[in-house]
Amino acid sequence: MRSVRARAALGATAVVALALVGAGLAVLLVLRANLTGQAGLQAEVVAREVAGQLALGVPYDRLEMRDEEDHPVQVTDENGRVVAVSKDLEAISGTGTDRVTPAPSTAPASPDGSAPGSGTDDESDDGDDDGPRPEPGRGEVDSDEPDFDNGTATVDGETADHRFASVRATTPAGTTLTVHAGAPLAAEREAVGSVRTAMLAGLPVLLVVVAGVTWLVTRRALRPVEGIRREMAAITASEDVSRRVPEPGSRDEIARLARTTNETLTALEASVERQRRFVADASHELRSPIASLRTQLEVGAAHPELLDLPGAVADTVRLQALAADLLLLARLDAGERPGRTTLDLGVLVHEEVSQRTGDRIAPTVRVPDPDGLEATDSRGQLARAIGNLLDNAERHAEHAVTVSVRRERGGVAVAVTDDGAGVPPNERERVFERFVRLDDARSRDEGGAGLGLAIARDVAVRHGGRLTVGDAPEGGACFELWLPAAD
Known part of the structure; x- marks a missing residue:
């Protein structure tokens, strides 16, 4: 993967693939939850219809159950015995018991609320000590949220997955029954499968489109870069x-x-x-x-x-x-990077001037305040810069050369002035260029090579300072070297 375009296309495709897979899983989970919830709601409706009939005392064999093929029903008593099932129910699972044959009932419901075989009214009164007895002739349906579970049911030879809802009901005779009603999950399975198949079929196509678009966009965006690269290669080859x-x-x-x-x-x-x-x-x-x-x-x-x-x-x-x-x-x-030491510029200037015994004009040194004139610089290079300034001043001066050292704005300034012709304003930057001499009439033997001021400015810049030229009070040039003071 040496190509930026390939890496960009691969990265964009991977990011989109992860995003689509995550979004697809979320959609499938939400869809399955919604469809399962709808199936549970249908099962709850069927279970409450049957529970309502039991609460009214309808006998087990006369219970009306709608859509028995799609909504199988199983009714169990408190002991888990099956007392009623929907028509053609051959097998069931997920309801607590897999029996589909009603057991002989010892207390079948009756429309008037009586329970044959359960004893007299006194016996019933003596045996019911746990709470209030239901209203005579009418039972009740538990209003709490029903229990839900998934299972299977075989109706008329066909087995299918169902969502079962369990609703409790009390008959007029006081018998507590549980109605298990189911709703088919085939629609949920089919819908989820269809969506999953569509996603799996569309994902590769979408990823190919994303990779292609990213490749083309990146190629177009990087086309100027390729032009820059080719031109730089040509410049390198031609050295132009x-x-x-x-x-x-x-x-x-x-x-x-x-x-x-x-x-x-x-x-x-x-x-x-x-x-x-x-x-x-x-x-x-x-x-x-x-x-x-x-x-x-x-x-x-x-x-x-x-x-x-x-x-x-x-x-x-x-x-x-x-x-x-x-x-x-x-x-x-x-x-x-030369070695840097802390030195006193006043002392350094005095040393440089004292060594110039053969100069045409002896420089005058002025140090108004000898304290606080220390800087951290290379002694050899700084001495060379000051010597070059003195050479330049002595070469152009008429009668006097003056050197002054003073503190100035967080640093130390060394000013070298002469009483010569000075430097024209439009030439004050050019004099610091290499091999530049303003006096064209002067021969090379009498003057320098035009490197002294260039060296002095380079030394100043390398040490964090500056070198400028202006007018001197005597009428000549004033070269001022400023260096930052020592910490």
Whole structure:
């Protein structure tokens, strides 16, 4: 089951099958209960009709029983003896006794309420100590809910299932009798069987329809996904990240997936393009000092007296610094997590400034409040960022470079200002791009490679801070590095 469509169709079919089976069982149970209840009601009606006749004193052999073939009747006395049965009743079960032959009655009912063979009135009075005697000439029918049971009855050679109702009645002579009357369950069996057969026949057809509809609907819904997959496969094979996947016109999850995929491809294209420019610019920057160094060495090999040893050393130092910058940028791009220690930025700035003995302009350091200037950062990377800001300020300043450290909005800010020409507002984000230098007239030997500010901003971002540029009070540029304070 590797196909989403197959799994969706199978899952929907299984759920519908379980729901239909449960609903079908419930319908069958309710139908059987209702039909059984109707059969019991019919049996109760027949039983109460016969019990009413007994209560009026009708003799056993004169009882009128309707539909004797469909509603068999058996009457028993207090001792369980059969005293009357319906016509042509050959066998019965489910009534407490399976006898169908009436026993000789010792106290048959009489229309006037007397009971021959039961003794005189005095004897009857002496023998009845348990309660009030029924009204002379009239018995009574028990009004309580009758007892119900299922059984069988054989009438005229045909055996069928019946629902029996048992109703008690008292004759005018005081004899308590139980009337067992049955109603056929053939209609209930036939109805339940018909419904069950229809359900079993229709269930497979319905499940096939559900599976087919689910397959078609899922196929239609996933068609854009297949288009996205094919386009992504083509992009992978061609390595052309400028291509985009098709976006469906709907507003569902698939449309959002397509838009997100295209946004990812756009970001990937920008990253690839940025990487290509980086490699091209790095190659160009490396080519210049390497070519210069090679030329000087070749001249020195041919004419030792013409070897410019200081120039060769300078080109080697520049090549070494550029290689170090490229390596640091590669590590930052790779998401390397440097070690983080708690350090005092005021002390770090003083250390960096004290090491710059050969600068054209000596920076001025201002630390108004020496307390609360701690941050949790990588000492090496942060020192590199501050050093790059000082290099940039010293390169563009006319007479003064100032470094200030202060607390600001839950963090520590290091501001490096100069009195140079400043940075135009429309170029203040571009200066942080790699290999970007605004002074095109300045030669590469006099300036940097355009990586210092890019490295400083990447270090700031990696440490949860930011690096911005604005106008300095002296009229030049003000680069402000903000880092979150240590906990």
